[in-house]
Amino acid sequence: MNPHYKPHIPITTWAEEDRPREKLLLHGRRTLSDSELIAILIGSGSKNESAVDLSKRILNHYQNNLDALGRLSVQELSKFKGIGEAKAISIIAALELGRRRKDAENEQLHSKITSSFDVYKLLSSHFFDLLHEEFWIVLLNRTNRVLSKVLISKGGQSATVSDPKIIFKSALEHNASSIVLAHNHPSGNLKPSSADLQLTKKMVEGGKILDIGVLDHLIFAERKYFSFADEGLM
Incomplete structure (x- = not known):
């Protein structure tokens, strides 16, 4: 042979x-x-x-x-x-x-974001059926029109690294006036973790220094979402 x-x-x-x-x-x-x-x-x-x-x-x-x-x-x-x-x-x-x-x-890009549901429609396809966590940001101009969507990091089933320096670097590179944070919970649990709450607080404080508004933070799970802004947590 x-x-x-x-x-x-x-x-x-x-x-x-x-x-x-x-x-x-x-x-x-x-x-x-x-x-x-x-x-x-x-x-x-x-x-x-x-x-x-x-x-x-x-x-x-x-x-x-x-x-x-x-x-x-x-x-x-x-x-x-x-x-x-x-x-x-x-x-x-x-x-x-x-x-x-x-x-x-x-x-969808250049569309105007007026609510958390607008963000959900914009990003939902990126999170459907994921078995790991991903962290995305939506970059907006002064009239809340979408400049870009950026994948910040990928992680495991329970966490992903979300470095504020990388997030704000992307915002500055795109001349964004404001941003929306978003990540998913593969477990299906929509409740924000203590780490989610701490990161959101840190991002809001950092945004004030850079004059970049952090408008919301969405958690995606099983085709549903949780909005920090809607729940008064921003």
Whole structure:
């Protein structure tokens, strides 16, 4: 046997946590690579190549550029061995949905924040189904229009580091007049911890010195939210 020959190993024989579908269910969509996500779309490979390997081959051909992949026609995608018309259509449809989602997200930027629910609508998609904590800030101009959304940190299941210096540095770089803080509780508990209360107090005090208003702090959990401002805790 050729020592360089690598026999094809079907995805169905992989360890459960390595299979794209099962991996998504167990660990969430953000743990999957681009090739694994595309493999879910096309469903199956061939007797000589798994769906993941086929996806890697397609991505490699376009230097792993999803934007370039999104501009392909059904005919162009179908030129890859293992990709028929139905699979090509699935890939194109999914990438088009991603483009439209991005357009919708861009429309949200520069929108005006008038309530905690406006912040919830702006950030909720970033927190859905997360199994770890993330800390985000929303940067606003003098009329409370959104300048940017910034991911400050990622953590474990129970905490993430939120350094006021990094937060205010982002605000100053964007010439923000005010900011809104936001993080999630993967446990599903909306109640702010003592650390959440202390950080909020520290941020409000620091903002006064820099003339940057800290308008609110939202906690996201199970598609609900808690607003410090609404509860009189700012």
